[in-house]
Amino acid sequence: MTSLPEEQAGPVANEPFGSDTAAADRPLDRRLLNGLAKIGLASRHRAWQEAEGRGLTPTQGQVLAFLGQRRDAARLSDIVEALAVTPATASLVVDALTRKGLTAKARSASDARALAITLTEAGQREADRTAGWSDFLLAAVDTLTPAEQGIFLRGLVKMIRTLQEKDEIPISRMCVTCQYFRPNAHPETSRPHHCAFVDAPFGDPDLRLDCLDHEAAPTDQAERVWEEFIRAQ
Ligand code: SF4
Incomplete structure (x- = not known):
């Protein structure tokens, strides 16, 4: 799978799939695609806004949300797989979160070569906030x-x-x-x-x-x- 380095994963240009003004002339699948793209754009835009307001990057927020929904510690490879980032990006993000006091790293009990990554108490609070970043879409879903x-x-x-x-x-x-x-x-x-x-x-x-x-x-x-x-x- 192609992964974007964190610094490339920013807001994208508006109307990534073109204008829908001639909607009636477009096949239904194209219009659905256009609608999904608009929702995706709004979601990414909100993630950037929320992350910036918390002193995080969107990828840091995604890692916090991912760790927050686990029952056990994560390995770096779990983050790579779940978020489709490169091992280097996952490592940089975890290092940054650890410096902020939001994650902790230890040797895995089951594999001495692997890291066990967990949330600190502050990280858990931040993960709970991060998990709500997409709640603004709920009002639309509830229609x-x-x-x-x-x-x-x-x-x-x-x-x-x-x-x-x-x-x-x-x-x-x-x-x-x-x-x-x-x-x-x-x-x-x-x-x-x-x-x-x-x-x-x-x-x-x-x-x-x-x-x-x-x-x-x-x-x-x-x-x-x-x-x-x-x-x-
Ligand atoms: S079928 Fe599997 S994924 Fe679905 S609710 Fe049961 S345990 Fe969960």
């Missing part, structure tokens, strides 16, 4: 009905999984790649899927994009699960 949100989430899952397969975005701990996911195990009900981890049925609106209990399914199981998931609309 969708529950049914629209469920359809939107299912569409996002399909897009993210496709981009993951092409190595275009970091791996997400999604239901559709989890060994505990049983799609359409309860057909013709409002909660057709089953999570074998908690042994409970659930519907599309409860699909997870980043579940702490996720365990990656073996390739053959993942393929079967995916085919079953997309078979039923």
